[in-house]
Amino acid sequence: MNAPVSAPKLYDCRDAFAETIEMLAANDARVVAVCNDSVGSSKLGGFKAKFPERLINVGIAEQNMVGVGAGLANGGQLPFVCGASCFLTGRALEQIKADLAYSNANVKLVGISSGMAYGELGPTHHSIEDFAWTRVLPNLPVIAPCDRIETAAAVKWAAEYAGPCFLRLSRVGVPDLLPEGHVFELGKANLLRDGTDLTLIANGTLTHRMVKAADILAARGIKARVLNMATVRPIDEAAIVAAATQTGAILTAEEHSIYGGLGSAIAEVVVEQAPVPMKRLGVPGVFAHTGPAEWLLDEFGMAPHAIAEAAEALIKRK
Amino acid sequence: MEPKELERVARQIRLRDVQAVFEAGAGHVGGEMSAIDIMTALYFRVLRVWPDDPKNPARDRFVLSKGHTACALYVTLAKRGFIPEDEISTFLQPNSRLNGHPNCNKVPGVETNTGPLGHGLPVAVGMAKAAKLSGADYHTYVMTGDGEMQEGSNWEAIMAGAQFGLDNLTLIIDHNRFQQGAALSDTNDIAPLRPKLEAFGWDVSEINGNEMGEVVPALEHRSDRPHCIVAHTNKGHGISFMQDKVDWHHKVPSKEQYDIAVRELSEAL
Ligand SMILES: Cc1ncc(C[n+]2csc(CCOP(=O)(O)OP(=O)(O)O)c2C)c(N)n1
Ligand SMILES: [Mg+2]
Numbered sequence: 001m002n003a004p005v006s007a008p009k010l011y012d013c014r015d016a017f018a019e020t021i022e023m024l025a026a027n028d029a030r031v032v033a034v035c036n037d038s039v040g041s042s043k044l045g046g047f048k049a050k051f052p053e054r055l056i057n058v059g060i061a062e063q064n065m066v067g068v069g070a071g072l073a074n075g076g077q078l079p080f081v082c083g084a085s086c087f088l089t090g091r092a093l094e095q096i097k098a099d100l101a102y103s104n105a106n107v108k109l110v111g112i113s114s115g116m117a118y119g120e121l122g123p124t125h126h127s128i129e130d131f132a133w134t135r136v137l138p139n140l141p142v143i144a145p146c147d148r149i150e151t152a153a154a155v156k157w158a159a160e161y162a163g164p165c166f167l168r169l170s171r172v173g174v175p176d177l178l179p180e181g182h183v184f185e186l187g188k189a190n191l192l193r194d195g196t197d198l199t200l201i202a203n204g205t206l207t208h209r210m211v212k213a214a215d216i217l218a219a220r221g222i223k224a225r226v227l228n229m230a231t232v233r234p235i236d237e238a239a240i241v242a243a244a245t246q247t248g249a250i251l252t253a254e255e256h257s258i259y260g261g262l263g264s265a266i267a268e269v270v271v272e273q274a275p276v277p278m279k280r281l282g283v284p285g286v287f288a289h290t291g292p293a294e295w296l297l298d299e300f301g302m303a304p305h306a307i308a309e310a311a312e313a314l315i316k317r318k
Numbered sequence: 319m320e321p322k323e324l325e326r327v328a329r330q331i332r333l334r335d336v337q338a339v340f341e342a343g344a345g346h347v348g349g350e351m352s353a354i355d356i357m358t359a360l361y362f363r364v365l366r367v368w369p370d371d372p373k374n375p376a377r378d379r380f381v382l383s384k385g386h387t388a389c390a391l392y393v394t395l396a397k398r399g400f401i402p403e404d405e406i407s408t409f410l411q412p413n414s415r416l417n418g419h420p421n422c423n424k425v426p427g428v429e430t431n432t433g434p435l436g437h438g439l440p441v442a443v444g445m446a447k448a449a450k451l452s453g454a455d456y457h458t459y460v461m462t463g464d465g466e467m468q469e470g471s472n473w474e475a476i477m478a479g480a481q482f483g484l485d486n487l488t489l490i491i492d493h494n495r496f497q498q499g500a501a502l503s504d505t506n507d508i509a510p511l512r513p514k515l516e517a518f519g520w521d522v523s524e525i526n527g528n529e530m531g532e533v534v535p536a537l538e539h540r541s542d543r544p545h546c547i548v549a550h551t552n553k554g555h556g557i558s559f560m561q562d563k564v565d566w567h568h569k570v571p572s573k574e575q576y577d578i579a580v581r582e583l584s585e586a587l
Contacts, residue, residue, distance in 0.1 A: 059506030124433030
């Protein structure tokens with residue numbers, strides 16, 4: 001399946017999350033939303049209007065929020081625990097480990113405005129460590145959807161999945177990439193474009209930039225395979241090994257530190273199972289300067305033309 | 319500086335702050351307006367600080383724990399001579415050192431990086447404890463939001479401050495009754511604050527935090543225990559249409575609203 005070449009309309013994936021959780025709640029009385037004074041930023045206003053008693057706002061208290069989520073799950077509710085990803089994962093990491101992952105509590109974590117979505121608010125509000133922090137935990141699927149369609153599909157999947165998981169959402173607009181009606185499968189990458197010269201792998205807000213980079217490369221006669229890999233854990237080993245053996249080079253890009261994120265997870269598979277040249281794009285292990293989200297992505301070498309250049313340099317190493 | 323003069327400076331800071339937020343198209347103007355009188359009194363009267371020697375070990379410490387109101391701190395620091403006043407126009411611009419939350423490695427006068435709520439008070443306890451260990455006589459001030467006091471880390475620090483006998487520590491709670499999305503009373507109502515702090519062993523004053531005549535003596539008050547000032551303030555203080563409206567946590571004024579704000583603040587000058 002090939003992605004549309006240009007999909008000009010951009011969507012805030014939080015809207016897809018909000019619509020889907022409201023739909024789920026209408027059909028399942030167990031669905032509750034838990035938040036930390038983040039009704040607006042988590043787009044839970046509609047949910048609150050429809051199900052006021054099922055919107056549990058604990059105040060500005062993330063550790064308490066995750067613990068309360070675990071208790072709600074124990075009592076038979078189906079909690080979606082929502083907050084800015086930086087505070088949700090950073091502040092409450094031990095609760096996520098002990099109360100959710102280790103205890104196998106049926107809690108769905110929804111990290112909002114992850115990556116550098118809060119651009120100008122600075123590194124305290126950037127969540128470019130959350131893949132690393134969460135993917136090391138056993139029993140916690142980590143998922144970063146690439147568009148509104150995959151977001152809705154992943155939220156539906158999460159409601160059915162028995163156990164904790166972490167959905168990492170942004171607020172930065174992205175075009176549609178997956179077909180309407182797409183069904184989310186945990187740990188399964190989506191082939192957006194096939195190619196033989198190298199493979200570009202991304203998730204979240206970077207997938208559409210990879211597609212654009214592949215267009216640029218195509219114009220230069222380079223056939224890039226593009227994989228959308230929303231699931232960071234469990235990682236799709238089969239798709240990675242196939243990419244390595246069939247295309248001979250892998251370029252990754254993510255709105256995350258290059259240490260410990262998607263690129264690292266892919267590199268772990270490549271090194272052990274199918275060593276080929278690789279390049280990881282992302283935030284290069286620094287606290288970002290002041291600036292808006294998309295500008296920062298460009299600054300860190302993830303503008304489509306810069307991705308294409310990195311791809312050309314990588315191919316030379318084959 | 320006397321209270322009358324401090325009031326004038328506070329109004330100038332309010333004016334520059336709302337202008338910076340308007341021009342940047344982002345900021346946290348409500349919580350800035352509530353806190354500016356206290357920050358003005360600190361920097362223009364109470365704190366022993368040296369703008370040309372910002373790291374002097376003898377300096378009093380001020381930690382803005384409610385880091386989202388950084389713009390007010392930047393304007394105050396600029397007016398006090400820590401950074402150039404014309405640098406305020408770079409607030410939130412690409413590569414500016416004035417981002418949405420204060421950075422102590424870039425901005426002289428900032429003591430520690432804040433932004434995630436519930437961090438400043440524990441750090442301030444450490445600063446005050448360090449002075450006890452070294453025999454330094456600086457005083458440590460920290461300002462939190464009232465919503466921020468919902469973070470459990472604050473209460474851990476409050477217990478530590480009492481246990482350590484930190485009579486060199488003053489916590490100011492900007493009690494403007496609103497947090498990000500709603501009133502505190504509709505979210506997680508931690509009022510009344512006084513009995514809670516007293517139960518934890520602190521000396522507590524309650525003041526009108528937008529009234530310079532009450533702010534100054536409260537900041538200068540010393541005790542044999544850590545001191546908490548519950549500062550009753552108005553979110554959006556000084557700008558009629560913002561005052562006590564939940565929307566003004568991080569809303570940006572339109573051109574018309576901005577003009578009204580400038581007019582009101584200038585009239586008072
Ligand atoms: C740990 C953490 N959680 C959430 C936020 C998002 N946030 C920023 S300001 C704010 C509301 C703060 O309310 P309050 O402390 O009363 O501040 P003020 O009214 O003085 O602006 C929230 C929830 C944050 N910065 N840090
Ligand atoms: Mg408040």
